Amino acid sequence: MLASKFHLNTLKEAPTEAEIASHQLMTRAGMIRKHAGGIYTYMPLGLKIMRKVEAIVREEMNNAGAIELLMPVVQPAELWIESGRWEEYGPELLRIKDRHQRDFVLQPTSEEVITDIARNEIHSYRQLPVNFYHIQTKFRDERRPRFGLMRGREFTMKDAYSFDRDEAGALASYDIMFNAYMRIFKRLGLTFRAVAADTGSIGGSRSHEFQVIAETGEDLIVYNPDSDYAANIELAEAPCLIAKREAPTQALQEVETPNANKCELVAQQLGVGLDKTVKSVVFVTTPEEGPAKVWLLMVRGDHEVNEIKVGKLPAFKNGFRLATEEEILEYFGSEPGYLGPLNTVKPVNIIVDTTVANMSDFICGANKAPYHITGINWGRDLPEPEVADLRNVIAGDPAIGEPGKLAIQRGIEVGHVFFLGDKYSSGLKATFLNENGKPETLQMGCYGIGISRITAAAIEQNHDEKGIIWPIAMAPFEVVICPVGWGKSETIRNEATALYETLKQNNIDVILDDRDARPGVMFSEWELIGVPIRVTIGDRGLKDGVIEVQERSKAEAVKVPVAEVNAYVLSLFENLKNTL
Structure with missing residues (x-):
């Protein structure tokens, strides 16, 4: 991709309502543009990042045996009335009427629709287990949308729904999804924790959240540094801090x-x-x-x-x-x-x-x-x-049933898995015929990942005073080539173009900045956007026989001999990929 052929429109200042780093930086980098509270256009850079996240999610879901479909954004109210959530869900459920005054909702999630599909499509135990998923727009009418994509009203989510014949099968499906989620977030290059969690309004009896660790996170995570234990503070069991009650020594x-x-x-x-x-x-x-x-x-x-x-x-x-x-x-x-x-x-x-x-x-x-x-x-x-047990855990509480003291850190929820059991299938009468021809109620699980929220959470975890520092799996471009003096030097143009073609042939997502901008302006813009590898080609370096290569996460550039730069960039790219 040539920068002159791509839409880049960065800003020096963030809007005044942008309170956190991801909102500020995504707006300044030209990745999102606001139309109303919690409603954004994903600009070309932002959409490119989203598509990379979707690709990893889709690949791991397919590898885990899930089957993709696409359910509607607009859903009939009858299904929500039948499940009991028409009233239960509350004001976040945006209710609308069509021209015939029939009630519909803009979907915040799809348990009702997928269960309706299951009760009409699944008839026999021979069709089980099965797991359907889609990546689709969701809408939740947040009372106070804020923080850009972190708490928007319209957003993109991957939600999946498993159907099994019994609880043991459903829990096996749950474990498959849990492991798939672990692979997804590792591949995305994020520091995260899978924590035991409350099931909330979705319902069910087993639940884990996937939390990206970041100081701006709204959730508190309790964990034991000496073990694998982690839980949302809402669910973390608080120990009794007094082993034995002492006899009274004071009068009232x-x-x-x-x-x-x-x-x-x-x-x-x-x-x-x-x-x-x-x-x-x-x-x-x-x-x-x-x-x-x-x-x-x-x-x-x-x-x-x-x-x-x-x-x-x-x-x-x-x-x-x-x-x-x-x-x-x-x-x-x-x-x-x-x-x-x-x-x-x-x-x-x-x-x-x-x-x-x-x-x-x-x-x-x-x-x-x-x-x-x-x-x-x-x-x-x-x-x-x-x-x-009535209280929140506090840092320093002793762990229960294992050595160590509990610690607390902040996280951003980007994924959630639930074992639902028959919460929806019984209400919507979704059954199948067992080996004896008798009807049984389907057992369900549901599994969500906030695609658009992941992009914001990644920035909250990976940024500095200059801008975004993308993990390479999510970056809008993996390498940017910055020729200093593009319009003045044919030698620079030739070197930059040759490297550009080599990297493209090696399936690297590379952009060549051919706009002939001043070096300071060019470098600042790409540091703001957060491309992981920057290659700078200039007259002074070429005279010395070197080209500068700098990782976005490092303070200093490395001077690489011109003849070795292709191999060096390819090796650096592979190293960054392999550290995920």
């Missing part, structure tokens, strides 16, 4: 704590460690039958309640919310900040975190502002509590 005492409505302020006023305080959070559940119930959940003062874990408690599975201030006053007789398990106005249901269950002589609110109670003990002052 009500103490005045003015303006201390947080555990940190209480600990400071009383001159104790934050780990001697207990934080009280009040939730309300509404059972299918009977009145609403008020719950007091308690974690240590230096910990935070994990609402994903709370939602998995049996009493909370039908939904829950934080109590209102009116409800808190009704049950506790106090404003928030001074709440505790003693002296409530009305009985409340108490659940405590595993660490709190082993605390003694701890401090809680007195249900009377501005007072707290010290010296509280289970068994003596309060009945033995119901115990559950």
